Amino acid sequence: MAEIHLTPRHIPDRLEGRGARLLKSWESLLLVVACLIFLGNSLASPYFLDPWNLSDATFNFTEKAMIAFAMALVIIAGEIDLSVASIIALASTAMGYAVQLGFDTPALVAIGLSVGLICGAINGLLITGLGLPSIVVTIGTMSLFRGLSFIILGDQAFTGYPDSFSWFGQGYVWWVFSFEFTLFVALAVVYGVVLHRTNFGRAVYAIGNNQTAALFSGIRVARVKFVLFLLTGLMAGLASICLTSRLGSTRPSIALGWELEVVTMVVLGGVNILGGSGTIPGVVLAALIMGMVTFGFGLLNVPGIVMSIFIGLLLISVIALPILWRRARQRLAH
Amino acid sequence: MSKFLKNRELLLVAAIAVLLALITLRFPAFVAPSNLARVYNDTSILIILALGQMAVILTRCIDLSMAANLALSGMVAAMLNAAFPGLPIPLVILVAMALGTLLGMINGALVWKLDIPPIVVTLGTLTIYRGMIFLLSDGKWINAHQMSDAFKALPRDALLGFPVLSWLSLLMIGLVFLLMSRTALGRAFYAVGGNPHAAVYTGIDVGRTRFFAYCLSGALAGLSGYLWVSRYAVAYVDIAAGFELDIIAACVIGGISIAGGIGTVAGAVLGALFLGVIKNALPVINISPFAQMAISGMVIIIAVAVNARAERRKGRVILRKAEAV
Numbered sequence: 001m002a003e004i005h006l007t008p009r010h011i012p013d014r015l016e017g018r019g020a021r022l023l024k025s026w027e028s029l030l031l032v033v034a035c036l037i038f039l040g041n042s043l044a045s046p047y048f049l050d051p052w053n054l055s056d057a058t059f060n061f062t063e064k065a066m067i068a069f070a071m072a073l074v075i076i077a078g079e080i081d082l083s084v085a086s087i088i089a090l091a092s093t094a095m096g097y098a099v100q101l102g103f104d105t106p107a108l109v110a111i112g113l114s115v116g117l118i119c120g121a122i123n124g125l126l127i128t129g130l131g132l133p134s135i136v137v138t139i140g141t142m143s144l145f146r147g148l149s150f151i152i153l154g155d156q157a158f159t160g161y162p163d164s165f166s167w168f169g170q171g172y173v174w175w176v177f178s179f180e181f182t183l184f185v186a187l188a189v190v191y192g193v194v195l196h197r198t199n200f201g202r203a204v205y206a207i208g209n210n211q212t213a214a215l216f217s218g219i220r221v222a223r224v225k226f227v228l229f230l231l232t233g234l235m236a237g238l239a240s241i242c243l244t245s246r247l248g249s250t251r252p253s254i255a256l257g258w259e260l261e262v263v264t265m266v267v268l269g270g271v272n273i274l275g276g277s278g279t280i281p282g283v284v285l286a287a288l289i290m291g292m293v294t295f296g297f298g299l300l301n302v303p304g305i306v307m308s309i310f311i312g313l314l315l316i317s318v319i320a321l322p323i324l325w326r327r328a329r330q331r332l333a334h
Numbered sequence: 335m336s337k338f339l340k341n342r343e344l345l346l347v348a349a350i351a352v353l354l355a356l357i358t359l360r361f362p363a364f365v366a367p368s369n370l371a372r373v374y375n376d377t378s379i380l381i382i383l384a385l386g387q388m389a390v391i392l393t394r395c396i397d398l399s400m401a402a403n404l405a406l407s408g409m410v411a412a413m414l415n416a417a418f419p420g421l422p423i424p425l426v427i428l429v430a431m432a433l434g435t436l437l438g439m440i441n442g443a444l445v446w447k448l449d450i451p452p453i454v455v456t457l458g459t460l461t462i463y464r465g466m467i468f469l470l471s472d473g474k475w476i477n478a479h480q481m482s483d484a485f486k487a488l489p490r491d492a493l494l495g496f497p498v499l500s501w502l503s504l505l506m507i508g509l510v511f512l513l514m515s516r517t518a519l520g521r522a523f524y525a526v527g528g529n530p531h532a533a534v535y536t537g538i539d540v541g542r543t544r545f546f547a548y549c550l551s552g553a554l555a556g557l558s559g560y561l562w563v564s565r566y567a568v569a570y571v572d573i574a575a576g577f578e579l580d581i582i583a584a585c586v587i588g589g590i591s592i593a594g595g596i597g598t599v600a601g602a603v604l605g606a607l608f609l610g611v612i613k614n615a616l617p618v619i620n621i622s623p624f625a626q627m628a629i630s631g632m633v634i635i636i637a638v639a640v641n642a643r644a645e646r647r648k649g650r651v652i653l654r655k656a657e658a659v
Contacts, residue, residue: 143631146627315461
């Protein structure tokens with residue numbers, strides 16, 4: 001008769017302490033990487049550590065990061081929004097059109113934000129109202145929104161934004177802290193609180209982990225999702241204001257391909273692309289890392305497309321490494 | 335009648351017919367057989383790509399890197415031809431297809447062996463493949479005068495009155511149709527997408543099936559790479575940029591469910607043709623070509639809404655007899 005081996009199972013009588021968990025988290029790994037890149041950059045280029053240079057570097061990521069915060073919530077809830085870059089283009093086109101009609105800065109801001117909200121509402125209605133998969137809907141609206149800017153603009157460009165409008169993308173709040181960077185910090189705090197300290201944030205996690213269970217525990221799933229798509233739309237409108245103000249002109253190809261960079265930022269920040277987990281501090285760190293890498297490469301005269309190879313590799317390897325690591329540990333344990 | 339409404343392919347044929355009728359009202363010459371053949375030829379590359387994307391989507395995956403794969407394979411084919419003009423063209427095509435397959439295998443292996451979500455994998459390889467074109471070509475263009483005449487002529491050569499490009503796409507439709515309907519692998523694509531857990535219990539390796547789907551989409555992207563570069567007689571970093579969305583659009587319009595397991599070869603072909611007719615009709619009826627993007631966006635949204643209604647089931651009847659009692 002064959003002997004039966006019972007493998008002992010260790011069930012810990014308590015979870016690891018807070019400090020140990022924090023130390024092993026994805027965020028602390030990101031923090032180490034960020035510090036290493038910072039160190040590497042300052043060794044590689046003597047111009048990197050200048051406060052004004054660092055301030056310039058923040059423009060690389062602030063606009064994308066604004067959208068990334070809202071995108072993080074959408075992805076945690078198990079959906080995705082690929083239309084954000086096209087919303088930027090449409091909002092920017094609408095603002096450019098308003099300039100031709102003689103509107104001034106406050107009206108332009110209102111127009112940019114409301115176009116973002118309307119686009120977000122369209123996405124939200126199609127996804128929650130008709131129950132369509134968000135990836136297809138937002139691929140469709142991605143074509144639609146940018147297509148509308150192409151219809152309005154063709155191969156032309158809108159310029160002639162009022163001087164006061166340029167403050168959003170080029171102005172400084174205090175010393176080297178630009179308006180965009182200040183906004184980025186403020187939004188990080190707001191989104192961090194909303195996701196980690198409110199009922200709404202808990203609902204977002206619950207929906208991402210098990211939508212049906214969330215529904216049965218009394219969460220208005222459709223409403224929460226609708227609000228999330230409104231938020232990404234609003235953030236895209238806000239980013240559009242900043243970007244248009246910084247560039248001072250609008251072409252229909254503005255922010256082309258940004259949706260991929262925003263998703264990369266969110267995934268690099270440790271948000272599970274399948275939904276259910278992720279944190280805002282992670283996304284903040286990912287934004288800093290991506291911004292510093294692109295800026296550092298820029299100082300070293302590396303062309304933009306080579307940077308994109310690096311971003312692509314980064315995206316795949318940050319997801320692959322934890323999986324490989326887990327497998328290696330399992331193999332060692334046996 | 336209700337049966338007709340449920341048949342997506344027939345519905346799509348009707349939609350294309352209505353579209354053609356509307357165009358004919360403004361511009362009768364559009365439906366002349368010679369012009370329709372030209373429209374088909376112009377859509378050939380999209381059809382070939384949609385076939386590959388269909389296999390991937392059937393297995394509940396997605397391939398966003400197809401256009402980048404096309405551009406990289408096309409660039410390598412063009413550089414090969416520029417460096418060795420004497421190389422026989424079938425060999426160049428073979429190299430392009432082999433490279434395309436290799437790039438598809440990378441996608442497939444990452445999905446299969448590492449369990450990374452397909453959208454993330456292909457989002458990453460999309461930027462990597464595009465970047466590699468830049469590294470290879472140093473950002474330079476390969477222009478018409480650098481390509482040999484045979485290289486440029488092949489897709490245009492007439493065979494029985496139609497260009498080789500059209501014949502090639504017909505051949506691919508036939509081959510993929512046979513693969514889907516007559517082979518175990520084709521059945522496995524549907525089984526994996528329909529219910530991955532059930533597929534495992536019937537002895538299908540889900541990861542391996544997905545891997546083969548990516549190989550197929552890669553090979554077809556490689557072939558399209560040669561066809562694209564030789565047809566337009568130019569190769570540079572940004573060829574077919576954003577075309578991955580057109581390919582997915584063709585599939586979605588053709589009734590291929592993004593949730594996997596549902597879709598036919600006929601649907602993919604008709605979806606591509608629908609987009610092709612719109613693209614070719616716009617300049618004819620005096621609508622700015624800039625409107626094309628917005629129109630395909632609208633069409634995608636409408637198509638996915640229509641398809642979702644057809645797919646929504648009331649709950650499955652497992653025991654038909656018990657239900658009847």
